[in-house]
Amino acid sequence: MRVGPAIDEAVGLLEGELRSGRASGAGLGTEDAWLAFLRFGRRPFAVPDVPDADGLLFQYGTHAFDGPATFTLDLTRQFEVCDDDGDHDHYVQVHCELRYAPVPALDALGSFESWFFHDTGDDLDAWARGLTERPAWAVLGALGPAEVRVYREQA
Template identity: 70%
Template sequence: MDEAVGLLEDEPGSGAFADLVPEDVWLAFLRFGRRLFHVPDTPDADGLLFQYGTDAFDGPATFTLDLTRQFEVSDSDGDHDHYVQVPCELRYGLTPALEALGSFHSWFFHHAGADLEEWAQGLTERAVWTAIRGLKPTEIRVYQERV
């Protein structure tokens, strides 16, 4: 799990995320999402989050497509201690088409009995892909944080 950011950053192969179109970033994220990590044996210990919307947390309003992997971390007694998240954020200048999408989020958890491929297929049909097609992100951030 400590190497998760590096593994995600290495997913595109020889290129960097900044050189990829959004659909390729999504495919790289899904490849990363298929990798299994040692996590506690609970249904929500290893999850993928697909979300988008408009925010203005650190400056002017932007549209953000956020692809996040979340891991549960347990203490020495096996109880929940915290989560570690590895987000990949694609940020765009705000346009009327992006703003009209509103916000959306969807979780997938590896040990909850759902099918990753079905979850991903449903998300590839969302209007966000049409709205961002041809747009270059103003920023792509990949990082790790404790939550």
């Protein structure tokens, strides 16, 4: 087991990063949420010592999961949970979901996803930089989300 806070603390820790990332009285912008998510993503957690037990997901697209179609940027941290024998049991995903008002520039982005796993030897800063260097980031970074949701789900 790797050392760090328990997975049960993840939502509160992400919410704390989001609160500390915004200027006093200001709404949370896309860039603020991204930087808060990266701070959260750097924090080690108590996860099993198995491959891909702790991953970050950056994904966006227009979806109609629980109402009208909405463009969503979903920043997710996924933790693997193992049973008492050390075998995979399930995943816990902590989402920071940014939903945007409908504008043609967002619909034109289509959909995209990219994963980062802590145990691969890849560089988190290089992964993050690669995402913000994509042309879509100029569109996302210029807009403020209409809604931000933080939640946990079991997958």
